[in-house]
Amino acid sequence: MENNYKSYKLKKREKMARGIYKLTLEGRENARPGQFYMLRAWQDYPLLSRPLSLHDCKEEEFSFLYQERGKGSKILTSLKENDEIKVLGPLGHGFEIGNYKKVAMVSGAVGLAPFLYLAKELKKRKIKVDFYAGFQEESYALEDFKPLVEKIYISSDKGLEGFHGNVVELLKSKKIEDYEQIYSCGPNPMLYSLLKLVDPKKTQVSLEAHMACGFGACLGCNIETRSGEKRVCQHGPVFSGGDIIA
Ligand SMILES: Cc1cc2nc3c(=O)[nH]c(=O)nc-3n(C[C@H](O)[C@H](O)[C@H](O)COP(=O)(O)OP(=O)(O)OC[C@H]3O[C@@H](n4cnc5c(N)ncnc54)[C@H](O)[C@@H]3O)c2cc1C
Ligand code: FES
Incomplete structure (x- = not known):
């Protein structure tokens, strides 16, 4: 390898x-x-x-x-x-895309990285997407998302744009139960706090971990999940929220 x-x-x-x-x-x-x-x-x-x-x-x-x-x-x-x-x-394993009608993507900071390609795939399958993008300061890299998603909601920790606060706080005022699936990516603490707000079983999280090999050989990225020990590189980085001990 x-x-x-x-x-x-x-x-x-x-x-x-x-x-x-x-x-x-x-x-x-x-x-x-x-x-x-x-x-x-x-x-x-x-x-x-x-x-x-x-x-x-x-x-x-x-x-x-x-x-x-x-x-x-x-x-x-x-x-x-x-x-x-x-x-x-x-x-690793990517995001699972089911037969959904409407989903949300939730990102913290540069956690929006995998969502452009995901949004393209969702659009191809005619799945509607709302994008909740959280930033520390001002937003970036959102232009390419505009033709692909229904709505973009921005949050800024420093209050420089959109909602003043983090993206999980922003979600608290939205009807998140309307989404059949929530795709999320960002710093692990943000993902854990998201999992306390949403139905974890309807949520997919892309986790970060320090990685050495990237393909399951070094055991450097092991995490404990509800279904036992898993390697983020091999069994993830995308996990079902229901599997994560938040
Ligand atoms: C599956 C996966 C996908 C990723 N995708 C992206 C992506 O698309 N865009 C992106 O910007 N980053 C992504 N990351 C994080 C990225 O790999 C790290 O930021 C990068 O390895 C840092 O390397 P460096 O040499 O610049 O920093 P280093 O010198 O290695 O570290 C600098 C600082 O960053 C911290 N750090 C380093 N790696 C990580 C990590 N994996 N998680 C949390 N903190 C870390 C260190 O503890 C240190 O404080 C991803 C991580 C994983 C595991
Ligand atoms: S990075 Fe080596 S096992 Fe995951």
């Missing part, structure tokens, strides 16, 4: 907001919304590749949206057009 990394050329790097970047790679990938890749654009240091969710996938290109956090993401930001990026994937 370690040798299954594929090499792609960076087609475009865009700055979407302060510390938020989008990388578009040239090439064709066949993946499901919610799956992720291990990325590296360096030799030995840092040792580990970094997991990023697939943001979008088109005929001849695919992209990642990420927040610059530390060593790995800073190297990604320093890349130039035509530089090489190695990716391993698609990995």
Whole structure:
């Protein structure tokens, strides 16, 4: 598996907001919304590749949206057009898409990354989506969602846009029981607090975990769930909310 990394050329790097970047790679990938890749654009240091969710996938290109956090993401930001990026994937299980009429997507910060590709898939299946997008400050990367979803509700922790507060507080004033399924992605504390508000069995959560291998070999991403110990990389990153001990 370690040798299954594929090499792609960076087609475009865009700055979407302060510390938020989008990388578009040239090439064709066949993946499901919610799956992720291990990325590296360096030799030995840092040792580990970094997991990023697939943001979008088109005929001849695919992209990642990420927040610059530390060593790995800073190297990604320093890349130039035509530089090489190695990716391993698609990995993990993506979002389950049932025969729904109306669903919601709920994101915290850069947790919106996997939702563009999901929204495209939902639109193809004629499933209506409301998108609740939470940010710390101002919103970003929402333009591409507009033709795909019914409504976008924005929250800002600092009150710079939309609802003043976090996205879970925003949801408290909405008729969430109308949604047949809630897709969620963001910092784990936000997901745990969401699961206390909604029906966990009608909710899918994409969890974050520190990952070393990305494919089930190192046991570095184990979590305890209601159905036993699970690896986020292999059994997730998307889990049924009913399985999560929040
Ligand atoms: C399945 C999966 C999908 C992900 N998809 C995305 C995505 O689409 N966009 C995105 O911006 N990020 C995503 N992440 C998180 C991303 O992998 C980390 O932000 C990244 O690995 C940080 O690497 P770094 O070298 O920049 O930071 P590091 O130098 O490794 O760490 C910097 C800081 O970030 C913290 N950190 C690092 N990794 C994580 C993590 N996995 N969870 C929580 N805190 C962490 C560290 O504790 C440290 O405080 C995803 C994580 C997982 C597990
Ligand atoms: S990252 Fe190695 S088992 Fe999950």
